Amino acid sequence: KAGVTQTPRYLIKTRGQQVTLSCSPISGHRSVSWYQQTPGQGLQFLFEYFSETQRNKGNFPGRFSGRQFSNSRSEMNVSTLELGDSALYLCASSLQERTDTQYFGPGTRLTVL
Amino acid sequence: AQKVTQAQTEISVVEKEDVTLDCVYETRDTTYYLFWYKQPPSGELVFLIRRNSFDEQNEISGRYSWNFQKSTSSFNFTITASQVVDSAVYFCALSDPYGGSQGNLIFGKGTKLSVKP
Numbered sequence A: 001k002a003g004v005t006q007t008p009r010y011l012i013k014t015r016g017q018q019v020t021l022s023c024s025p026i027s028g029h030r031s032v033s034w035y036q037q038t039p040g041q042g043l044q045f046l047f048e049y050f051s052e053t054q055r056n057k058g059n060f061p062g063r064f065s066g067r068q069f070s071n072s073r074s075e076m077n078v079s080t081l082e083l084g085d086s087a088l089y090l091c092a093s094s095l096q097e098r099t100d101t102q103y104f105g106p107g108t109r110l111t112v113l
Numbered sequence B: 001a002q003k004v005t006q007a008q009t010e011i012s013v014v015e016k017e018d019v020t021l022d023c024v025y026e027t028r029d030t031t032y033y034l035f036w037y038k039q040p041p042s043g044e045l046v047f048l049i050r051r052n053s054f055d056e057q058n059e060i061s062g063r064y065s066w067n068f069q070k071s072t073s074s075f076n077f078t079i080t081a082s083q084v085v086d087s088a089v090y091f092c093a094l095s096d097p098y099g100g101s102q103g104n105l106i107f108g109k110g111t112k113l114s115v116k117p
Helices: none
Strands: A005-007 A010-013 A019-024 A031-038 A042-050 A053-057 A064-068 A074-078 A087-094 A108-112 B003-005 B010-014 B019-021 B024-026 B033-039 B046-052 B059-061 B064-069 B074-079 B088-095 B105-107 B111-116
Touching: A005 A087, A010 A019, A019 A087, A019 A108, A031 A074, A042 A064, A042 A074, A042 B105, A053 A064, A074 A087, B003 B088, B003 B105, B010 B019, B019 B111, B024 B074, B033 B074, B046 B059, B046 B064, B074 B088
Parallel strands: A010 A108, B010 B111
Antiparallel strands: A005 A019, A019 A074, A031 A042, A031 A087, A042 A053, A064 A074, A087 A108, B003 B024, B019 B074, B033 B046, B033 B088, B059 B064, B064 B074, B088 B105, B088 B111
16 A cells, blocks of 8 residues: 655745645545644644544644645645744544554655745 | 653664663543654654553564553653664654644654664
């Protein structure tokens, strides 16, 4: 089975721009979660989607948004980029339950200049 | 509150040494799951193990072993005869079925393991 895939792997943007990151979960997985990882803050939860519905949202400003499609693929969007948004963005998928094992993708490394 | 503490920020060992990574957790739940993930320099978090709170048997997988002790709320990870390829950041995590702003997985801050040849 193919693992979680994320595109693009690397991205360089400038302040004020917006960006869209994509995540394809493992086949059959219905839950997708997004995390931001920075050296200072560690792993921080962004949001979780299940069957196209957002189930949880972390403490991030409204500039961070996401969605999930009927095929379970998910996208997250960051508008009006700030320097502090530079991070590794990780996507994880799980079969369905909230305590299911989450399997992570390789991440998208976003650099904001 | 749900919390995971990995007190060791960085550990450095020489190849073939045994090393134990500590993980202490706090939870209000009676049923929960504990996880360990490995993050090599490439960045991807690799799942290592998932443990149910009702199963306190120690687990061994090759050079890896896990010691789950409910009495001390600890889930420690030991690598026997460490190798350079074990160099990575290791995260311990606790399930939170109620989710909320922390999500369904509460992560520790991670322990960076460096194995020198």
